[in-house]
Amino acid sequence: MQPRAQSIPAVLQTSVSVAMCLVASSWLGCGAPGGSGAPRDEPETSRAALTEWVVNGTFSTGVTAPWWSGANTQSLVEGGRLRVNVAGGTVNRWDALVGQSAIPLVGGRPYTLAFTASASANVPMRATVQLEPSPYTATLDQAVTLDGTARRFTFSFTSSLDTALGQVTFQFGGSGAFTLYLDDISLTSETGSGPVSMTSGFYVDPNSNPAVWARNNSGDSRAARIQSNIASKPGARWFGNWSGDITAAVSGFVNAADAVDKLPVLVAYNIPGRDCGSHSSGGAGSPEAYRAWISSFVTGLGSKPAIVILEPDAVAQLDCLPNDTERQTRLGLLRYATEQLRDRAPNTWAYLDGGNATWIAADTLAQRLESGGVRNIRGFALNVSNYIPTAQSNTYGAAVSAALNTRYGYTRPWVVDTSRNGNGSNGEWCNPAGRKLGATSQVGGGADLLLWLKVPGDSDGPCGIAPTVPAGTFSPDIAVRLIDGT
Structure with missing residues (x-):
């Protein structure tokens, strides 16, 4: 299982993003809605049983x-x-x-x-x-x-x-x-509708990396603390090109959650050119392969209740793509994904990832989210695999939603990844020291949802306090430091 990692300095990305929009790059949309056919003002999942x-x-x-x-x-x-x-x-x-x-x-x-x-x-x-x-x-x-x-x-x-x-x-x-x-x-x-009201709480993945490590290392003095503080808490499972038969992988996960009346959280992470070739590089080999993959992903969801985070960093990292043609292609793939989720997963709330509060100006991000199809789904996600405090993320989320309203006449709620933001950020993103577990998954908290999206203890890459641990590999040392805030 691989996480994502941020590879371009936030200040540089913000300035580049604003400059490119001012040059009127067509990939930003600059007010023009994307996707096939006329855009819908509201996703289908928020219309039923009002x-x-x-x-x-x-x-x-x-x-x-x-x-x-x-x-x-x-x-x-x-x-x-x-x-x-x-x-x-x-x-x-x-x-x-x-x-x-x-x-x-x-x-x-x-x-x-x-x-x-x-x-x-x-x-x-x-x-x-x-x-x-x-x-x-x-x-x-x-x-x-x-x-x-x-x-x-x-x-x-x-x-x-x-x-x-x-x-x-x-x-x-x-x-x-x-x-x-x-x-x-x-x-x-939305009384009587939506995945939150259909379930009795968030799903705890019994086969998360921390849970598997704790089971397999019960004699280790750290195992009980990792099980109690991390493995027993609800969190997301990431799906990508390592997941094999994606329909079977997704349906197995959501069916297991449904069997115990819990709400699963999934991260779809397979966009071509993922992570700009950094620690979590990879993804589908072509646009056609991605369309087939995400369609099969949605097939696995069916009508089961679920939360889906769509392609961390794919919008925020548009700057690293070499030309407008490739940027347009990526945005088209994201719109396709949002349309698939809108049309074929009636009980899923999906959120298109929007980077973090220190990365891209709110108005610019609103343009990119619109071009990527956020109007088709529930909302957008912030702080995935980062450490920004929740309050700062919520302030930024409100600014992005306000910008969507000003430019396009609609708002969208957001979710915040709180898995590792208990001590806030020190400006580093790759296995920094002194970080801590944040608020556990919950409804509200100033956002639509607070969620553990990044799996605590999974490495960001061979860097920081884990210079030899590959991205996505669980490290008990990282986990214990997050528990203690050291």
Whole structure:
């Protein structure tokens, strides 16, 4: 089993990425959606079994209830939409607001807030899904700018709140007097659908490298600690050109998880030119071979619930490819993969890898993710096999999602690899000293999911504290140092 490794300095990659986009390289898409046929605004897996939680979001009854208006606002229905007259003299956003309360929120459940809005002046507005009583904790807090053109805004998120006292608010104080219009307000959740709600927790791989080592070395003084701290925790299994019959390998893994009502996490890692020829080089031998491989991978998933991380570094490492033709080819392969997952794996949430928070500017990454087909799937992945703190990754993820919304009119959630980020990053990526295990796999955590994607103890390559350990090989010394943070 091979991991991935980052081979181009982050600062260099960021500057090169931005420069190449400004030169208008066609491989970035620069606003043009990719893939065959018309792009879909939402993946098929997020359309089924939606429950609407907002009442009177279309204002078709001619009344405002149960929407309420706060101080400094006056609301009425006009022309089938909510008109809000906002008074001047306010300072804070929350000094003028409208909202709806008594909305139940379930922790760990995915939701989508959508609305159409315009205003008589160019003004900022804050849209929240939050706790109704103090301290008004928000699980979604998005800033938008309104003008005279009615625009549709859509934000997907996973609730960090578990309460019967949720509320949706629109806050617009501090901008003087103006008139605001709201319509088609919707808060939906995927109740009864999606792989998280279909299972009772994440799957612990009994045949992970740490588990196998601990079983085979039970007399070693380190075995019990590795079993307790790493091998017994849910984590991902990586699939690539070492996996043999890929359909059988994938179906065997997801079926084993399904048999115990658990959610498996898989990493597809077989893009041609993988890792730019560095420690984890390899991949399918041709574009045709990759299409056949990823199609067979998806066949193995079937309708079983699963999480799939798609091709770590494939988007972020576009810079290392020698020409636009090869970059276009890679993006086409990624779009094909996202389309296969969208169309043939109805109970899989897939995330296209987006590198890490120190690598590529958020706006540039958003362009690349769009060109790679992220609109076809659940979202994108960050920090795979790296050490960036979760909070920093979440800030970056929010910026990328906001850039997708600004450029293309949709948002996407993200997942964060937390397997080795307990002590954060020291700027090194290849078996650095002093790193530590991070938060175990869970729903939420500021992202869609926090996941152990890189297998703790598996080497990044012959480097750092393991100068003789090949990439993907388990080292008990690395594992113990991650447990101790040394």
